[in-house]
Amino acid sequence: MRSLVVGTGSYAPAKVLTNADLEKLVDTNDQWIRERTGIRERHIAAPEEASSDLAFHAATRALAMAGLDPADVEMIVVGTVTPDYPFPSTAVVLQGRLGNKKAFAFDVSAACAGSMYALSVADRFITSGACKNALVIGVDTLTRITNWKDRNTCILFGDGAGAMVLKGTGEANRGLSTIRLHADGSLVSMLLQPGGGSREPLTAETMAAGRQYVYMKGTEVYKVAVRALAEVCHEVLEAEGLKPADVTYVIAHQANKRILDATLQRLGIPAEKCWMNLEKYGNTSSASVPTTLDEANRAGWFKPGDVILMMAIGGGMAWGGAVLRW
Ligand code: COA
Numbered sequence: 001m002r003s004l005v006v007g008t009g010s011y012a013p014a015k016v017l018t019n020a021d022l023e024k025l026v027d028t029n030d031q032w033i034r035e036r037t038g039i040r041e042r043h044i045a046a047p048e049e050a051s052s053d054l055a056f057h058a059a060t061r062a063l064a065m066a067g068l069d070p071a072d073v074e075m076i077v078v079g080t081v082t083p084d085y086p087f088p089s090t091a092v093v094l095q096g097r098l099g100n101k102k103a104f105a106f107d108v109s110a111a112c113a114g115s116m117y118a119l120s121v122a123d124r125f126i127t128s129g130a131c132k133n134a135l136v137i138g139v140d141t142l143t144r145i146t147n148w149k150d151r152n153t154c155i156l157f158g159d160g161a162g163a164m165v166l167k168g169t170g171e172a173n174r175g176l177s178t179i180r181l182h183a184d185g186s187l188v189s190m191l192l193q194p195g196g197g198s199r200e201p202l203t204a205e206t207m208a209a210g211r212q213y214v215y216m217k218g219t220e221v222y223k224v225a226v227r228a229l230a231e232v233c234h235e236v237l238e239a240e241g242l243k244p245a246d247v248t249y250v251i252a253h254q255a256n257k258r259i260l261d262a263t264l265q266r267l268g269i270p271a272e273k274c275w276m277n278l279e280k281y282g283n284t285s286s287a288s289v290p291t292t293l294d295e296a297n298r299a300g301w302f303k304p305g306d307v308i309l310m311m312a313i314g315g316g317m318a319w320g321g322a323v324l325r326w
Helices: 019-023 030-037 051-066 090-097 111-127 185-190 204-208 218-239 257-267 285-298
Strands: 002-011 015-018 041-044 075-079 104-108 133-141 159-169 175-183 249-252 307-314 318-325
Touching: 002 051, 002 111, 002 175, 002 285, 015 019, 019 030, 030 257, 041 159, 051 090, 051 133, 051 159, 051 285, 075 090, 075 111, 090 104, 090 133, 104 111, 111 133, 111 159, 111 175, 111 285, 111 307, 111 318, 133 285, 159 285, 175 218, 185 218, 218 257, 218 307, 218 318, 249 257, 249 285, 285 307
Parallel strands: 075 104, 075 133, 249 307
Antiparallel strands: 002 159, 015 041, 133 159, 175 318, 307 318
């Protein structure tokens, strides 16, 4: 038994923030942002839109494509680091919003690798026969924890949600065949939200110090990302007995165009095989991989049996790679 992706969906909030808009907030310019990151604009959640609201739209679209009634979903797993509430989980809020009573629901926290971690967990429930279907979401509203005075980070992030519906299949050569996850907890200080948890609860002092915002050592993250992504891609391909030349398409976390170009170059995979959308969304964290999968899917990229290489990395550091045979 393998997990087959039978529906995809995504959602980006209506408000768009361009590089020109950012020039009015911090000392930066469109050319610097485009050359260093490839980003032109990003979407920003409205004040009344929480992560579960974004997730709801993406989920509804994916379930419609799958032809699955929301009431019949058996498992909901959401990758996010910007939940609606510290508790309960965004997955539970989403379950209520979908009018579903059947599914168990929980979040996983792996920053920008959240959707890969969520996909891996759901896959285990499907392949073990514990669930017949699963709704996997990646959603983040990182702009809620972005410091709009920090030009090192505020240019990078956008909000969004992506969804995948999984079902079990016995078909040979189709479905999620290998998925590998990794983490390196010695790198926690490289990319994190220091305040707001049990270590530094939010107080007037911690907030005045900006501890509630994303903190990142960009250049170091960049180096780790390229190395880790290339390694995990080689690992999953080798596990399948595949070579980079066997990959039909790449669906990758859209962190930075230079990270993706360097990773693809290391793998020897042509950039044309990788669906890119960070130009219009920026880095949407956990939403990135399922949104990218959905766009490529709706554009008609995939046919049964195609070998899709998936990869993502985020704060932790935490990362993962997968081979999905469409
Ligand atoms: N606009 C203009 N200048 C900026 C700037 C901005 N938005 N942000 C930083 N700079 C300046 C720096 O202050 C520095 O100036 P200095 O040389 O006078 O000190 C210069 O540009 C170079 O900064 P540096 O941080 O070395 O740039 P970089 O080439 O490493 O690019 C990132 C910065 C953030 C784009 C890059 O490191 C990166 O993409 N890292 C990975 C980030 C990421 O993907 N994180 C999420 C992973 S899931």
